[in-house]
Amino acid sequence: MDEDQKSIAPGPFERHWGIFTYDGKPKYPLDLSGGGNQNEMLVAAKGVQYLPAQWCVLNPDATNPVGLDDALGYACAYGDCTSLKPGSPCASLDKNWQASYAFNNYYQINDQDVSACDFNGLATVVKTNATRGNCLFPIQIVSDGGRIGGSRGGFMAGVLVLLALWFTL
Numbered sequence: 001m002d003e004d005q006k007s008i009a010p011g012p013f014e015r016h017w018g019i020f021t022y023d024g025k026p027k028y029p030l031d032l033s034g035g036g037n038q039n040e041m042l043v044a045a046k047g048v049q050y051l052p053a054q055w056c057v058l059n060p061d062a063t064n065p066v067g068l069d070d071a072l073g074y075a076c077a078y079g080d081c082t083s084l085k086p087g088s089p090c091a092s093l094d095k096n097w098q099a100s101y102a103f104n105n106y107y108q109i110n111d112q113d114v115s116a117c118d119f120n121g122l123a124t125v126v127k128t129n130a131t132r133g134n135c136l137f138p139i140q141i142v143s144d145g146g147r148i149g150g151s152r153g154g155f156m157a158g159v160l161v162l163l164a165l166w167f168t169l
Contacts, residue, residue, distance in 0.1 A: 056107035
């Protein structure tokens, strides 16, 4: 499966190596039976739950936004902007929609936390699908994973267990 929180080292393809999209949908026909049927589709994951239908986009009230380059850089550094690269589905977006894509990706990766859609007042949450043509503005699936740049109790509990094991050996 594609992994939105995986490092992009050694290249931007690294998060997108899977035969399934991030939400368990097959990317293309693939015959795993060895029978040679090139049109056989894999089975999509069932019961996938998505977060609410909302997106983080560039605030339309932010005319001539100061700090947009920095905010876009931050969102791409801690999110996934590989779909903005040349030849990718979102490469033709103008700078404002590129920022919206980056903001939304960061927001979704952080489980739609309202604080992940601020960017010094440059962004806002909307209920209208922000998808543009073939450039999908995804909605994150319900996950028990941790936030980018943050931590959750599960991670810290794991660290404490490892420390406890280390000191008892």
